[in-house]
Amino acid sequence: MDKVSSMRQELIEQLFPSEPAYRRKQRERAFFDAKIDGWAGITTLPKLERQTLQDKVPWISHQLAKLITSDIDDTTKALLQTLDGMYFETVLLPNARGAWTICVSSQIGCAMGCRFCATGAMDFKRNLTVDEIADQYRFWQQHLVKKLGNTERISNVVFMGMGEPLANYENIKAAILTWLENTDLGPTHIIVSTVGLLTKLEEILIDATWPPVRLAISLHSADSVERQKIVPSSTPDFLTKLADWSHRYAVNLGNRRLYLTFEYTLIAGVNDSLREARVLADYMMTTAVRKINLIPCNPIDGGDLAGSDSNNILAFEKILLARGIDATRRRSFGGDIQAACGQLAGSAS
Ligand code: SAH
Ligand code: SF4
Numbered sequence: 013m014d015k016v017s018s019m020r021q022e023l024i025e026q027l028f029p030s031e032p033a034y035r036r037k038q039r040e041r042a043f044f045d046a047k048i049d050g051w052a053g054i055t056t057l058p059k060l061e062r063q064t065l066q067d068k069v070p071w072i073s074h075q076l077a078k079l080i081t082s083d084i085d086d087t088t089k090a091l092l093q094t095l096d097g098m099y100f101e102t103v104l105l106p107n108a109r110g111a112w113t114i115c116v117s118s119q120i121g122c123a124m125g126c127r128f129c130a131t132g133a134m135d136f137k138r139n140l141t142v143d144e145i146a147d148q149y150r151f152w153q154q155h156l157v158k159k160l161g162n163t164e165r166i167s168n169v170v171f172m173g174m175g176e177p178l179a180n181y182e183n184i185k186a187a188i189l190t191w192l193e194n195t196d197l198g199p200t201h202i203i204v205s206t207v208g209l210l211t212k213l214e215e216i217l218i219d220a221t222w223p224p225v226r227l228a229i230s231l232h233s234a235d236s237v238e239r240q241k242i243v244p245s246s247t248p249d250f251l252t253k254l255a256d257w258s259h260r261y262a263v264n265l266g267n268r269r270l271y272l273t274f275e276y277t278l279i280a281g282v283n284d285s286l287r288e289a290r291v292l293a294d295y296m297m298t299t300a301v302r303k304i305n306l307i308p309c310n311p312i313d314g315g316d317l318a319g320s321d322s323n324n325i326l327a328f329e330k331i332l333l334a335r336g337i338d339a340t341r342r343r344s345f346g347g348d349i350q351a352a353c354g355q356l357a358g359s360a361s
Contacts, residue, residue: 087346111167119175234295262300
């Protein structure tokens with residue numbers, strides 16, 4: 013099991029070994045208060061403690077290295093530098109509710125190596141810590157306050173940035189629990205997107221402290237051989253096991269079973285044929301999942317894969333709809349700044 017590493021909390025415990033539990037709560041509340049942007053601003057803490065914290069403990073676990081905003085749709089991508097000098101990306105997107113969605117990273121690089129993904133083309137560097145994950149929310153909250161004032165709100169968080177969140181299970185779980193406790197985000201406004209790590213999906217079924225967030229499973233093909241070609245971490249029995257898992261998950265979820273969806277990146281000439289659409293529809297009938305998000309593949313630097321054209325996507329979608337499957341197409345944001353799904357990589361250049 014990964015160690016849940018909040019360097020901030022460990023440092024504070026060393027500095028104030030016998031502090032009462034409510035102090036921790038006061039601090040954590042203040043971390044997510046948009047009006048407070050430094051230790052000095054937590055006036056509920058004694059002055060001496062604020063001074064010590066300011067001298068010894070970083071207020072946030074990363075600093076901004078570069079910010080780019082899209083010319084077409086207000087999507088903003090930030091390159092963040094961690095305290096140990098590594099880089100990763102995080103994205104802010106306007107959403108239909110007049111609020112903001114943040115697309116957060118869970119790892120630097122990714123070991124899964126999906127063929128169409130810029131993060132997968134990088135080496136896996138390391139898991140992000142709880143602080144580094146939770147602080148992406150704080151980073152964007154401060155950004156919004158400085159840019160647009162106090163009325164802006166982050167209403168959704170999606171784990172669709174860099175990395176495989178379930179490969180960093182304990183840390184993403186702790187970050188989610190921190191948000192749920194200290195912000196107005198509800199669990200159904202958080203989506204954990206996963207390539208489908210079966211051992212971790214099984215763990216969710218028996219983990220009483222796993223929060224009731226939405227899960228999106230990145231399927232990309234319902235043909236086992238084809239899936240393995242584009243998702244190298246896949247195994248020959250993945251699809252069967254996933255279908256079986258989905259039924260047990262749906263039983264656990266009861267009315268919330270709709271919070272489970274598939275994602276399917278459509279790659280021209282690779283997984284977008286009408287045959288693949290029929291195989292997918294057949295497969296979905298064996299699962300408890302009735303909803304699928306179709307994402308045209310975004311091009312990545314140096315990659316040779318392209319997104320399906322719109323006629324193809326429509327024909328693919330039509331086959332699914334005709335079988336009663338709730339298929340939706342995801343609009344892509346931030347394509348001009350390499351901030352769309354799968355385009356995040358993170359380099360200082
Ligand atoms: N590792 C997780 C979450 C990060 S990727 C996962 O794979 O689900 C988030 C989403 O972006 C996934 O659905 C992934 O398949 C998709 N994606 C990756 N590369 C893409 C690309 N080039 N174009 C479109 N979607 C892509
Ligand atoms: Fe990793 Fe997801 Fe990219 Fe696959 S799509 S390489 S699992 S980040």
